[in-house]
Amino acid sequence: MTRHPRIPRPELALVHKLWVDGWRLALEADNNSTTATIRIYLYSVSIFSAWLQSTRPGASYEDVQRDDLRQFWIWMRAGGQPCPHQFDSDAEPGPAVDPALRCDGYSSSSISTYAKGVQRFFAWYAAEDQAANPHERLAAPSPPSAESLMPDMISDEDLVNMIKNAEAGREFADLRDAAILRFMGATGTRIAEVAGVDLEHLDLANRSARVFGKGRRWRTVFFDPKTALAIHRYLRSRSKLSWASGIQGLWLSRNHSKLSVEGLYAIVRRRGDQVGVKVHPHMIRHRWGDRAKAAGASRESLKALGGWRSDRSLERYGIRGREARAASEYDRLDIMRGV
DSSP: OOOOOOOOOOOOOHHHHHHHHHHHHHHHHOTTOOHHHHHHHHHHHHHHHHHHHHHSTTOOGGGOOHHHHHHHHHHHHHTOSSOGGGGSOOSOOOSOOOTTSOOOOOOHHHHHHHHHHHHHHHHHHHHHHTOOOTTTTOOOOOOOOHHHHOOOOOOHHHHHHHHHHHHTOOSHHHHHHHHHHHHHHHHOOOHHHHHTOBGGGEETTTTEEEEEEGGGEEEEEEOOHHHHHHHHHHHHHHTTOGGGTTOOBSSBOTTSSBOOHHHHHHHHHHHHHHTTOOOOHHHHHHHHHHHHHHTTOOHHHHHHHHTOOSHHHHHHTTGGGHHHHHHHHHHHHOTTTTO
């Protein structure tokens, strides 16, 4: 995908903002909506609203027809004008977009995610305002198959190098980063789940922790002795910080506060950059899924430990290592034994 310099999304028109703010309140009142889900849904309808303002100035949600939704999906897929990336950031304005620069649009996975958010919004809007729902009897773009996604997965060697890079130091940040990387590698937890761990959720004696995941569900994850030791070393360093005593969050930032999702993301990227590895946090979760499957973990255990509800979600993890696992399994079966 060609990435243009990003510019801020335009301010929502008042007629749109009132409804988006109302939907935010409705989502926050819904106990089934996580903070991450709310953020994605609001992000989706904000991009749609920005597109609507640019293509049909003055149009309200009541004016939206099915063809508008279809055009929105086409625009996202084809990289129409204005370029979708112009509405994909709240950052400060960057350089002007070169109109000759070709935009390849968004992936089918992103389009499906945004379409789902817009679909949910219009269902709520129609019920709230007793208005027609343009999404009714109109199917949103389907997500791509698990086989077509082939998500990236960090290698054992790269993860080891990142951990060694952190463990080479003895400063607070080094001990923290080493503990975080080991915890993520051992548990396969999502980055938001890692950020949400408080001291009271940790049980070092049993090498486990409680995490709050998708669907607003708690689950218990487990880790190995090396991870437990790394966390213990970090906690000893943490206890020496006078300002840390009043903070319940397990992971602390240099700003004397609980480490945020953005902060965790930056730590993973920075440690990767220091050893020449381009990595994002979810690549570590994909490695965990691959290793767990290779070790013979049952589907039931994988769902419980990984926080998955559906088999489809589970199939996406470790898909890149599927052939290697199959080859190993074939050797173990020894089909030609005795022949």
